[in-house]
Amino acid sequence: MLSADFSRVAEEVETVNSSGASWVHLDVMDGSFVPNISFGHKFIKDLRPCSPLVFDTHLMVINPEKHVEIFAQSGCDYITVHAEATVHLHRTLQLIRSCGCKAGVSIVPSTPVSMLEQVLDIVDLVLVMSVNPGYGGQQLIPSTMRKVSELEQIRSDEGYDYLISVDGGINLRTVRDVASCGADVVVCGNAFFTAEDRPQFVSDMIKAGTVGQTR
Numbered sequence: 001m002l003s004a005d006f007s008r009v010a011e012e013v014e015t016v017n018s019s020g021a022s023w024v025h026l027d028v029m030d031g032s033f034v035p036n037i038s039f040g041h042k043f044i045k046d047l048r049p050c051s052p053l054v055f056d057t058h059l060m061v062i063n064p065e066k067h068v069e070i071f072a073q074s075g076c077d078y079i080t081v082h083a084e085a086t087v088h089l090h091r092t093l094q095l096i097r098s099c100g101c102k103a104g105v106s107i108v109p110s111t112p113v114s115m116l117e118q119v120l121d122i123v124d125l126v127l128v129m130s131v132n133p134g135y136g137g138q139q140l141i142p143s144t145m146r147k148v149s150e151l152e153q154i155r156s157d158e159g160y161d162y163l164i165s166v167d168g169g170i171n172l173r174t175v176r177d178v179a180s181c182g183a184d185v186v187v188c189g190n191a192f193f194t195a196e197d198r199p200q201f202v203s204d205m206i207k208a209g210t211v212g213q214t215r
Contacts, residue, residue, distance in 0.1 A: 002136050003194075004193055005193075013047060013051050017052070019198045019201070023054040025056045025167070026044055028058065028071070032062050033082065034133045035134045045073075054077045055077045056125075056187075057071055057078060058106065059080065059081050059085075063086060069099055077101060078101060078104050079096045081106070082107070083111060084111055093123060094122070103122065103123050103125070104123060104165075107127075107128060113147050120154060120158070124162055124163065125165055127165040127167055127187075128167070128183075129167055130144040133168070138169055139169045144168075148164055149181045151164050165184065165187060166183045166187065167187035172201075172204055175188075175209035176209045
């Protein structure tokens, strides 16, 4: 939703509802962890009645554990926090689950997968940032795809069940490669909201990358 027109956000989310997409991705930015400020829990709470889709909330904020409960109460289904943003990552992920939400963890392009080794057994989703977070419309960093492949291999070897999500520079040119590396979920903002025909865009994305299939 970061790329939506906020002056008519209810209409914008309705186009997501009718597009064939299954999730709404909500980027919460604090202007500290990332160089931008977006919106808070009230935005999500007000938007929740406008969509039956999964609300996938990405907290790009310092000390996210301070905000987990209020975002859970706002109607989030998934809450994803950054490994780089909290000292007690394991505790924060447990808190998310105790609030009734699916727990996600994310890493920026400069962070290795090895930083997540001790929490992969308790997460529902791993979000690989394929751009440096903070702004929409960036180009995917190709080297980040190695992390997607690594996470898929760990999942297979260890029998874990987390979803692998990729966020940044996802469009019809990049989705096939992203999916082939093992991604289950792709976050698509700028390419979706600038598409002339959004349902056709989603259909083309699914065909191009088999995105949206259930494992």
